[in-house]
Amino acid sequence: MHELSIAESLIKIIREEMAKHGLTKLLNVKIVYGQISAIVPEALETAFEVLTVNTPFEGAKVECEVKPMMVRCRQCGEEFSPSHEERMIMPCPKCATEFGHEIIAGRELYIENIEAE
Template structure:
């Protein structure tokens, strides 16, 4: 399951960051997940629960925010959202076909590939 390795690296990074604080508890961790990452919410939640067991993050909530795809066109300069034309085999091959909505040119994805920690809701020991 792809989600487990992604969640593991996120959790590792978060725990590393939290080691700077004198923690009472962690309420939640909010992550930004791009539409192109192909990560399922349910699988992420499930993986999070398992990966955080026995850590400072155990029992905290994983909040997932979705980041829509944004592209930049090399030919006409278009910058913005794009509707995803998916390959008929998308489910199995998982590579959506993206092209510029203005000129159908080749585009570069500027948003939607990321999976990053946005913020953490923690309580420090007084």
């Protein structure tokens, strides 16, 4: 369960950002992750909850948003989001090229918003 180590890193980042702004109580955090980043949102939320027991972060709402996978066709440059069924063979909707596309989105993991007081 790599979500535990991810939650630890996110908590560290949140703690540092809150300290910069003199904030002490976390209310809400929005985390954005890519569709192919192998994040299980429920596991991440549970890990965050477990790691924040008896801390100023306890009870904070964790919101997770998934960003779809996007690729750029190696042949014509068209950018598109393949369906789940097309992840191995991804035919370009413009030129039908099936292989060798560049993944341009879907692997990200970042904190989009922190609400604290």
